[in-house]
Amino acid sequence: MAIEVRIPTILRSYTDGAKTVQAKGDTLADLIDNLEAEHAGIKGRLVENGRLRRFVNIYVNDEDVRFLGGLEAELGEGDSVTVLPAVAGG
Amino acid sequence: MRYESFLDSVGGTPLVGLPRLSPSPKVRLWAKLEDRNPTGSVKDRAAMSMIRDAEADGRLRPGSTILEPTSGNTGISLAMAARVLGYRIVCVMPENTSPERRELLAMYGAEVVLSPAAGGSNEAVRVARRMSENHPDWVLLYQYGNPANAAAHYDTTGPEILADLPTVTHFVAGLGTTGTLMGAGRFLREKVPGIEIVAAEPRYGELVYGLRNLDEGFVPELYDPDVLTTRFSVGPRDAVARVRELLDTEGIFAGISTGAILHAALGVARKAVRADKAADIAFIVCDGGWKYLSTGVYSGDLDDAEEALDGQLWA
Numbered sequence: 240m241a242i243e244v245r246i247p248t249i250l251r252s253y254t255d256g257a258k259t260v261q262a263k264g265d266t267l268a269d270l271i272d273n274l275e276a277e278h279a280g281i282k283g284r285l286v287e288n289g290r291l292r293r294f295v296n297i298y299v300n301d302e303d304v305r306f307l308g309g310l311e312a313e314l315g316e317g318d319s320v321t322v323l324p325a326v327a328g329g
Numbered sequence: 330m331r332y333e334s335f336l337d338s339v340g341g342t343p344l345v346g347l348p349r350l351s352p353s354p355k356v357r358l359w360a361k362l363e364d365r366n367p368t369g370s371v372k373d374r375a376a377m378s379m380i381r382d383a384e385a386d387g388r389l390r391p392g393s394t395i396l397e398p399t400s401g402n403t404g405i406s407l408a409m410a411a412r413v414l415g416y417r418i419v420c421v422m423p424e425n426t427s428p429e430r431r432e433l434l435a436m437y438g439a440e441v442v443l444s445p446a447a448g449g450s451n452e453a454v455r456v457a458r459r460m461s462e463n464h465p466d467w468v469l470l471y472q473y474g475n476p477a478n479a480a481a482h483y484d485t486t487g488p489e490i491l492a493d494l495p496t497v498t499h500f501v502a503g504l505g506t507t508g509t510l511m512g513a514g515r516f517l518r519e520k521v522p523g524i525e526i527v528a529a530e531p532r533y534g535e536l537v538y539g540l541r542n543l544d545e546g547f548v549p550e551l552y553d554p555d556v557l558t559t560r561f562s563v564g565p566r567d568a569v570a571r572v573r574e575l576l577d578t579e580g581i582f583a584g585i586s587t588g589a590i591l592h593a594a595l596g597v598a599r600k601a602v603r604a605d606k607a608a609d610i611a612f613i614v615c616d617g618g619w620k621y622l623s624t625g626v627y628s629g630d631l632d633d634a635e636e637a638l639d640g641q642l643w644a
Contacts, residue, residue, distance in 0.1 A: 247535070247538050248535050248538060248539060249538070249539070249540055249541075249542065249543060250543075284543060292543065293546070293548065294543050294544060294545075294546025294547070294548065295543060295546070296562075298561075298562045301532075301561050301562050301563065302559060302560070302561055302562075303528075303530075303559065303560035303561070303562070305554060305560075306554075306557065306558070306559040306560055307559075321532075321562065323532070323538055323562070324538050324540050324543055324545075324546040325546040325547055325548050326448075326449050326450065326451050326533070326537060326538060326540075326546065326547055327449065327450035327451050327453075327454055327473060327505070327506075327547045327549065
């Protein structure tokens with residue numbers, strides 16, 4: 240089950256510059272473990288003490304994963320995952 | 330309706346039904362026309378509230394200088410009020426914002442300090458904080474952490490919506506400073522059991538997320554995720570498509586950020602239709618489209634529109 244993950248500029252040093260990568264997982268936590276296996280070091284930039292880092296936002300099909308169960312959010316075939324740093328509006 | 334002065338005419342905006350855009354007679358969309366505020370945006374509410382609050386506690390006195398990081402609308406609101414009330418104002422604004430915003434700020438007599446495009450508003454906040462350290466006598470109202478911002482919406486926007494639409498089931502607004510959602514969202518949650526509070530957050534081009542490292546990210550101090558039911562990220566293509574749809578179907582000429590909010594509102598509406606539930610979905614029209622005409626996104630190809638907004642702070 241392949242899921243497309245969009246990587247922000249700031250984390251592309253872990254993906255050889257790739258903007259999108261494919262990964263697998265039934266939950267976001269699984270997906271991040273799978274990403275880590277291919278792109279060592281990336282997990283530590285996304286997760287801290289078992290939680291999403293404060294300034295990291297992850298969206299599943301454009302919905303903020305913090306409202307979908309966080310790391311336990313379930314993923315399915317064809318889902319798209321977007322990682323973005325938190326920025327200000329206003 | 331009569332007011333003692335222009336400044337007093339903030340709020341009390343119309344809530345209009347959208348019969349052509351609503352998916353069914355049972356699932357209805359309602360637009361809160363915040364462009365009908367003194368300077369034409371929802372930010373007049375927060376700006377007046379922050380100024381009155383700072384005057385009341387003595388931080389802001391005749392001759393004071395106001396300092397504010399802003400991507401535009403808050404600055405325009407503050408600058409208008411500052412001109413009328415006799416304050417000096419310095420706005421720190423990212424350079425990747427529409428020229429109309431800069432021109433309006435200049436017209437109202439604001440001094441504009443441009444901050445680098447990369448990093449967007451995060452960078453404007455950083456520059457303003459640095460300036461504030463060098464000018465401790467300037468009054469940094471700081472919309473991202475000023476409780477008077479959210480209080481304006483708790484006291485006015487939320488009650489206005491409930492009074493006009495007692496059957497409201499969903500409230501959808503943009504997430505920037507988070508003031509509108511936190512204030513109106515809290516009020517509506519207290520009064521309407523089961524109401525859903527939905528955030529639409531603009532997703533910009535890569536330049537705007539060009540931080541040096543992730544720890545430079547920014548979450549406004551006002552933000553409390555417990556107020557929200559959920560939060561959607563909406564890119565410029567969807568925002569532009571929806572803002573055109575709003576104009577084509579209902580005649581409303583709105584700014585681009587409203588397109589992002591409408592996109593989320595229509596997603597919520599679709600879900601209600603699928604679940605065969607009745608819904609009254611109120612959403613915020615943040616401002617009119619006038620300030621964004623120079624972007625060229627109101628006509629022509631969507632690919633071109635998307636390209637024109639890449640790297641711009643369009644919301």
